[in-house]
Amino acid sequence: xxxxxxxxxxxxxxxxxxxxxxxxxxxxxxxxxxxxxxxxxxxxxxxxxxxxxxxxxxxxxxxxxxxxxxxxxxxxxxxxxxxxxxxxxxxxxxxxxxxxxxxxxxxxxxxxxxxxxxxxxxxxxxxxxxxxxxxxxxxxxxxxxxxxxxxxxxxxxxxxxxxxxxxxxxxxxxxxxxxxxxxxxxxxxxxxxxxxxxxxxxxxxxxxxxxxxxxxxxxxxxxxxxxxxxxxxxxxxxxxxxxxxxxxxxxxxxxxxxxxxxxxxxxxxxxxxxxxxxxxxxxxxxxxxxxxxxxxxxxxxxxxxxxxxxxxxxxxxxxxxxxxxxxxxxxxxxxxxxxxxxxxxxxxxxxxxxxxxxxxxxxxxxxxxxxxxxxxxxxxxxxxxxxxxxxxxxxxxxxxxxxxxxxxxxxxxxxxxxxxxxxxxxxxxxxxxxxxxxxxxxxxxxxxxxxxxxxxxxxxxxxxxxxxxxxxxxxxxxxxxxxxxxxxx
Numbered sequence: 250x251x252x253x254x255x256x257x258x259x260x261x262x263x264x265x266x267x268x269x270x271x272x273x274x275x276x277x278x279x280x281x282x283x284x285x286x287x288x289x290x291x292x293x294x295x296x297x298x299x300x301x302x303x304x305x306x307x308x309x310x311x312x313x314x315x316x317x318x319x320x321x322x323x324x325x326x327x328x329x330x331x332x333x334x335x336x337x338x339x340x341x342x343x344x345x346x347x348x349x350x351x352x353x354x355x356x357x358x359x360x361x362x363x364x365x366x367x368x369x370x371x372x373x374x375x376x377x378x379x380x381x382x383x384x385x386x387x388x389x390x391x392x393x394x395x396x397x398x399x400x401x402x403x404x405x406x407x408x409x410x411x412x413x414x415x416x417x418x419x420x421x422x423x424x425x426x427x428x429x430x431x432x433x434x435x436x437x438x439x440x441x442x443x444x445x446x447x448x449x450x451x452x453x454x455x456x457x458x459x460x461x462x463x464x465x466x467x468x469x470x471x472x473x474x475x476x477x478x479x480x481x482x483x484x485x486x487x488x489x490x491x492x493x494x495x496x497x498x499x500x501x502x503x504x505x506x507x508x509x510x511x512x513x514x515x516x517x518x519x520x521x522x523x524x525x526x527x528x529x530x531x532x533x534x535x536x537x538x539x540x541x542x543x544x545x546x547x548x549x550x551x552x553x554x555x556x557x558x559x560x561x562x563x564x565x566x567x568x569x570x571x572x573x574x575x576x577x578x579x580x581x582x583x584x585x586x587x588x589x590x591x592x593x594x595x596x597x598x599x600x601x602x603x604x605x606x607x608x609x610x611x612x613x614x615x616x617x618x619x620x621x622x623x624x625x626x627x628x629x630x631x632x633x634x635x636x637x638x639x640x641x642x643x644x645x646x647x648x649x650x651x652x653x654x655x656x657x658x659x660x661x662x663x664x665x666x667x668x669x670x671x672x673x674x675x676x677x678x679x680x681x682x683x684x685x686x687x688x689x690x691x692x693x694x695x696x697x698x699x700x701x702x703x704x705x706x707x708x709x710x711x712x713x714x715x716x717x718x719x720x721x722x723x724x725x726x727x728x729x730x731x732x733x734x735x736x737x738x
Contacts, residue, residue: 332509359394389580401567411557418550440703475681544717558621663694
């Protein structure tokens with residue numbers, strides 16, 4: 250009995266599978282549509298994977314390939330804008346919006362169509378009448394035009410126009426975002442290179458000190474404690490050098506990726522001049538805020554989107570109002586018994602008055618108005634955010650400029666202190682601990698000086714971005730103080 254029930258269950262399951270009732274019956278390219286259980290993964294098909302193969306990385310154009318080992322900031326930005334996927338996507342969205350706007354503008358044109366019919370008729374013979382065979386041809390042209398609709402058509406066209414402006418401003422904002430990201434990666438890479446060079450100097454100094462301490466200990470002029478302290482300092486310098494060496498490869502790969510290039514591509518960039526600008530910005534914060542409120546592309550995009558929302562309110566409201574249409578057609582009717590044909594034409598002016606469009610139209614208008622208010626509120630909020638960002642970036646640049654000057658003084662003092670400690674140690678008047686402490690302070694001062702200098706460049710780029718005036722070549726028109734030693738990058 251049990252065996253018979255088992256066979257019956259197996260047969261039922263087979264029938265259900267054949268009937269398509271099994272969850273595994275519907276296959277996807279030769280595999281099950283789902284996994285067999287909740288705890289087992291789904292096996293994908295061998296062909297037609299959902300993830301497309303990796304696209305080929307952007308190549309270096311011939312005009313830049315010759316100087317791939319000494320790329321300038323302008324070259325780096327140029328490569329990023331050519332290969333970056335974000336700018337390509339934003340440009341495609343703008344072109345799609347342009348096509349939609351052109352399509353909406355076609356609503357101001359009449360629509361025309363050509364039609365033609367051919368009819369073959371044969372009647373049966375009846376009492377006293379013979380059978381008739383007749384062929385009729387009727388070509389015609391139809392023209393229709395919307396004369397007036399209380400702003401519905403103009404509202405749709407205006408909404409499409411503002412949507413296009415939104416896409417264009419968004420494209421500009423994306424370009425500035427990419428330029429800023431590439432600049433920061435560029436300065437971070439250069440700063441890491443400079444830090445590695447400085448740590449290499451520190452490592453050589455620590456190595457020299459270790460050799461000197463070992464020799465002095467051999468001659469009985471230093472204790473084993475001096476040797477151990479020197480060896481500890483050397484190990485710390487080596488560890489810092491190795492860590493920065495790894496960070497350099499990471500920042501180099503990140504910069505290559507931001508340019509749309511493979512991370513393992515052999516390339517390098519030009520070093521910036523050693524002279525570091527230390528002056529404050531000549532432009533006032535109020536003038537830069539005003540420029541940000543008029544030049545920020547993302548803010549312009551937000552207000553264009555808000556205007557598009559208002560235009561959609563007008564278009565939605567017009568759906569419940571009357572409309573006037575003009576239509577007409579003209580053609581000829583040819584019958585084989587009358588080859589010259591007969592003219593056929595008509596003209597119609599129609600008025601459509603929605604008497605009761607339903608409660609949905611009223612709610613649609615309310616929804617469109619609420620959406621427009623939300624978009625306007627977001628635009629006002631972004632305006633406040635722009636003011637804050639420019640204000641914050643402005644004082645960040647001022648702080649960075651002050652930090653550059655302070656770290657320069659710190660570096661000069663640390664160098665003098667290290668020279669004095671070294672001279673005292675060689676003369677036997679100073680301890681190894683004093684020398685190592687002075688050299689550690691010098692290494693820290695070198696690192697802070699490098700960080701301050703490249704941090705100033707990054708903060709200046711951030712301010713230019715926040716004010717909406719960051720150029721596509723990486724330069725900005727922000728004016729520096731008269732005592733600066735070089736122009737902004």
